[in-house]
Amino acid sequence: MPSLGPDMEAGTLVEWLVKPGDWVKRGDVVAVVETQKGAIEIEIFQAGQVEQILVNLHSKVPVGTPLARIRAEGGGALGTPAAAPSIPLSVPPLVAPPSLPLVAPRAASGVRASPAARRLAEERGIHLSTVTGSGPAGAIIYADVERVGETGAPSEKKRALWLDLAAMRTAIATAMARSKREIPHYYLQHQVDVTACEQWLSQKNATLPPDRRLLIAALAIKAVALATRRFPAFNGFYRDNKYEPAPTVHVGVAIAIRGGGLAAPALHDADQLSVDDLMSRMRDLVQRTRSGRIRSSEISDPTITVSNLGERGVETLYGIIYPPQVAIVGFGKTMVRPWVIDGAIGPRPVVDITLSGDHRVSDGHAGALFLAEIGKLLQEPEKL
């Protein structure tokens, strides 16, 4: 059971996507685990053949518990536990894996659904909150679930109920309280004229179909990712009283979830992606996060976080660092302000960019240079 966050103690195995005898390669999604953050897809870090499943469905086991046994490619030794990159804890299992798991589908609280609908949804991995009911008293019935299966992915607009918002709130509370308790934050703010970005985007989007159009958020994330290359003190982890810069840039993207949830899964290697790719990956990430399907590496990997309040937000936000990261960059909404250009005042689109930095790792001076670098990168969007 991988650790999917600093405060995760245990997870519930809700779906196996492999069975003994299957061949797997690094990066394959092999299982789905339910945590306080929702259902997370677990990737495997070891190529080989699945030898034995060690944890049954619906068992809750502590972080570090081997989930399956993989025989390494080429007939190597047994004993590599799957998907357990973190240090295993020597905690006894909370629940002994049952020899015969009950076949009863788990009830999603608050959803009125028939037994037949529940069973089908369980079989097909469809969450009932994504289904509209047409049965007695609006209950979800078998045919409703069947229809979802036919039309493909459930609507993004509906919040997936397997995102247990109460549990997510508890996890946020724990992480944020720890952050404010342990991390000496400093805050910097920088106003950036984004005329160049807006022009470039409108030009580019004119030729793109609506579902591929770019948002300024994609430019912002790319600019932050590139800036960390020159300023590695903002991209990494502070653990055991020392800072470890990260060799790669995985930008955590803060994603609000309807009803009051928040997650910041990683856009992997954001500095390497083209803006187009970054945008499509971001769309995918937002959609999967809101439907409750985040991959394990996306939860545990972010090396820095970007929070963008977008058009519906306010001008300025001051973020709280997500430990063990050491920085969070905030983007307010674009405001048209009076701006001095070549000695004259004119209207310009301006964004407030903020940095919350970990003073144990960096100082305000470095932070200012980092913010300025982001602002500079945004002046030449075509080079991002």
Place this chain on the structure above:
Amino acid sequence: MQQQRVQSEAIETTYREAVREAIRDAIKRDERVFLMGEDVGRYGGCYAVSKGLLAELGPERIRDTPLSESGFTGAGIGAAMAGMRPIVELMTVNFSLLALDQIVNTAATVRHMSGNQFGVPLVIRMATGAGRQLAAQHSHSLEGWYAHIPGIKVLAPATLEDARGMLWSALQDPDPVLIFENVMLYNMIGTLAADAGPVDIDKAAIRRPGRDISLITYGGSLWKTLDAANALAAEGIEAEVIDLRSLRPLDDATIMTSVNKTRRAVIVDEGWRSGSLAAEVAMRIVEQAFWSLDAPIGRVCSEEVPVPYPSHLENAAIPQVPKILAAAKAAFGAP
């Protein structure tokens, strides 16, 4: 036992005549078989089922009894234990209450109490049901009560084939079999193969196949349920109608196969709702097919009042097509 149907000519007949033919055939085929009961001989039976049989078969085989249900039911039990194959006719289920001790405490238990030294191969026929304005003391549907009792079998023929064919099969059973004939069916006209014979007595029958809802019933309610199914079809709901035929034992397999397919069930049972056979069927569905259900199981039973005498109130008290329709539609979300 399968009914033989080899290119046989169909004859028009009634449920009453089909039962009569079954009795005549059994008495002719097996010298151990005889019919006894109140008014079965000279009067021809209170529902005229045995009319003419006394003259044809003689007083040894068609025996009038005193008005003493407990007495002649007990005599039937004794005759069965001694090797005969009696058919005891109780006028109606209401009067069977006078023989309840003989049926429940003796017929159903003798094999057990005698350490399997004696069995009671007895058939008891009786009329059941309301609808003839016979008022509260003569309109019961208590077959569900008898279906509670281990040691006996309970049959409810609803069709001409079953009226004709169940009696012989019941007589072959080594233990007591109760046959409930709904009073509203005796006049039912239909066609029956001229060589119609014995039918199995342990399987439910699909009287109308359908994919959307299972309507489970038996006896006199079968025809109302089929009418309801036709009305539902006009609205695009294809109901499957199951005729239980045997109320004890119940054919769980047929019920569950149907419900697993349709995912909805309504049980139509002329018994009163509380503690009814409908309750037993519904609970078995919950036990065995819960994860197939798409809607709460519905029940159409009799109103929990003594069955009224006035025709309009009597009709209102027992299951009718509009109530079956409403219950079926409720399973699809209709208010």
